Amino acid sequence: MRLYFATSNRHKLEEARRVLAQFSIDIEIAPVKKLEIQADDVVEISRAAAERLCAAYNYIVVEDDGLYIEALRGFPGPYSEYVYRTLGLSGVLKLLEGAGDRSAYFKSAVSLCIDGLVKTFVGIAKGRIAEAPRGSAGFGFDPIFIPEGFDETFAEMGVEAKSKISHRAKAFQALGEWIAGVRK
């Protein structure tokens, strides 16, 4: 089986591909522009994008994710990519100066269009924000996110280890399991 991923982010493709391979599902990039609405929850953004694509495509997947920092009322959340481009890692660290609580989570919402319907799968990775950036693998806020139960940041772990525990891996895992169940 082959799915089409509406993204231009090769890191996201790589993570999805590693997870879906276990289910004998192949995934490749679909060069379609997706609608991205403004909403506080990535689930709503992911579903709205998928619903738009469902009219024209089958077996297409969209994903939206964000870093939610508790002490900042969820900021940057759905606007993580924009905040990464403007404030960068240093801006987010500056906002947390003096904050006692550095807990945060990454949330991924993967939506699949299948025969005109949208199914959404959510994955969450809990953790905390590092005091300083560490590591160079991955992308975005990976150098400042330390997943629960680890001392390394996502960027220090590298893509193989990250693909076992990341929010995105969990969401694609749920998608894979659902497809495997439907196939039986």
Added chain:
Amino acid sequence: MRLYFATSNRHKLEEARRVLAQFSIDIEIAPVKKLEIQADDVVEISRAAAERLCAAYNYIVVEDDGLYIEALRGFPGPYSEYVYRTLGLSGVLKLLEGAGDRSAYFKSAVSLCIDGLVKTFVGIAKGRIAEAPRGSAGFGFDPIFIPEGFDETFAEMGVEAKSKISHRAKAFQALGEWIAGVRK
């Protein structure tokens, strides 16, 4: 003539009404939900919302605006409302601690649906970010924005004075002038 403003923000309605009254144009709130896409420029967001509404409504107006801070690469820009809710005034001031350049501008993009077409009018108010919040009129980032040529913040000026120089007032002024020209 009467226009319909797709907003639930009474402050925005009040500013628009004051400006449009000069052109004998009345404006009232239309209780429609508008599409809000993610984009770095409020012009793109405003146009996308209007284009969606044009299929169903005539003489409807949408507005999108944002505060663009130079030292923060335009942040919070189109996500000003979200950033106001999460980081607040104090978060934005914290990001500017130690910044030599406090210059910023508010940008408003007003789009009008008229006979199936979208016309967009842009207004910009240049200024700088105050060291601390001052004043209680208006809404959002008004207490920390000092317009060029003034010492008071938007929130200290009050709505009548603000309605003469704000980004939103300028955009609605351009809309009023355009309608007046078309009417001749």
